[in-house]
Amino acid sequence: MIEVSGYTKRFGKHTAVDGLSFSVRGGELFGLLGSNGAGKTTTIRALVGLTRPTSGAVRVAGYDVWAQPLEAKAAFGYIPDRPYLYGKLTARELLRFVGDLYRVPDVGAQIDRWLEYFRLTEYGNEPVETYSHGMRQKVAIIAAMLPDPPVLIVDEPMVGLDPHAARQVRELFRGHADRGRAVLLTTHSLPLAEAVCDRLVVLDRGRVLGAGTLDELRTQTGTAAGGVAGDSLERVFFRLLEEEQANEQAARAAAGVNDAEG
Numbered sequence: 001m002i003e004v005s006g007y008t009k010r011f012g013k014h015t016a017v018d019g020l021s022f023s024v025r026g027g028e029l030f031g032l033l034g035s036n037g038a039g040k041t042t043t044i045r046a047l048v049g050l051t052r053p054t055s056g057a058v059r060v061a062g063y064d065v066w067a068q069p070l071e072a073k074a075a076f077g078y079i080p081d082r083p084y085l086y087g088k089l090t091a092r093e094l095l096r097f098v099g100d101l102y103r104v105p106d107v108g109a110q111i112d113r114w115l116e117y118f119r120l121t122e123y124g125n126e127p128v129e130t131y132s133h134g135m136r137q138k139v140a141i142i143a144a145m146l147p148d149p150p151v152l153i154v155d156e157p158m159v160g161l162d163p164h165a166a167r168q169v170r171e172l173f174r175g176h177a178d179r180g181r182a183v184l185l186t187t188h189s190l191p192l193a194e195a196v197c198d199r200l201v202v203l204d205r206g207r208v209l210g211a212g213t214l215d216e217l218r219t220q221t222g223t224a225a226g227g228v229a230g231d232s233l234e235r236v237f238f239r240l241l242e243e244e245q246a247n248e249q250a251a252r253a254a255a256g257v258n259d260a261e262g
């Protein structure tokens with residue numbers, strides 16, 4: 001459902017993402033993790049047609065996002081980290097606009113159901129510009145979910161949500177994947193990723209440090225650094241970063257020795 005092959009993005013001389021490959025199947029919830037500046041949003045922006053790859057290909061539902069943008073865009077819902085919503089529209093107007101674009105059947109009843117789910121019913125006829133940050137985030141989530149897309153792409157979904165809404169959203173994404181859809185999300189919340197993701201990629205400065213199920217990552221880090229089965233994703237994550245640092249120091253030291261010899 002999502003295919004990223006050899007995706008590289010350079011901004012001038014800076015390589016933000018370097019030869020990234022992964023795929024997400026229907027029924028899977030996939031996590032893209034990494035520190036600040038790792039390249040998560042840059043990858044998501046390529047997948048949703050906002051930042052053109054320098055090289056490599058990104059495909060959604062079998063369509064190349066950059067060669068067949070209309071087909072690809074019809075197949076995914078996108079929840080950006082900072083959603084832009086038309087502030088002068090009410091939530092109902094905005095959601096009806098989205099629903100009509102995607103030809104959602106029985107859209108009025110669906111919007112009512114979604115507003116109720118997120119406790120927004122009494123605000124549904126107020127302009128979105130009067131909403132709190134979390135309320136806007138909920139509207140952006142509804143807008144992406146309303147067409148029931150085969151692929152859902154989500155950048156940092158929990159920022160600004162209260163604990164109740166965060167749990168609802170977690171269940172929503174898991175349920176979406178369990179109904180055969182593909183869900184790709186980036187998050188800094190390792191407990192969230194541990195609770196819901198089937199598979200993960202950990203990025204650092206544009207390169208993959210580890211990829212696979214949590215158990216596979218445990219094995220990967222355990223073999224190299226003496227970890228034990230059952231380690232939390234947080235421990236695994238920090239081990240991957242520590243190993244990367246150790247490798248870099250070793251490489252620098254070796255280069256220093258070579259320089260000295262040369």
Ligand SMILES: Nc1ncnc2c1ncn2[C@@H]1O[C@H](COP(=O)(O)OP(=O)(O)OP(=O)(O)O)[C@@H](O)[C@H]1O
Binds near residue numbers: 035037039040
């Ligand atoms: N438009 C741009 N122009 C130049 N550099 C950019 C641009 N967008 C991103 N970058 C650089 O690409 C790298 C990856 O940024 P990106 O936003 O993808 O990171 P991220 O993993 O989403 O980080 P965060 O967790 O902080 O949101 C960073 O070094 C960033 O400075």
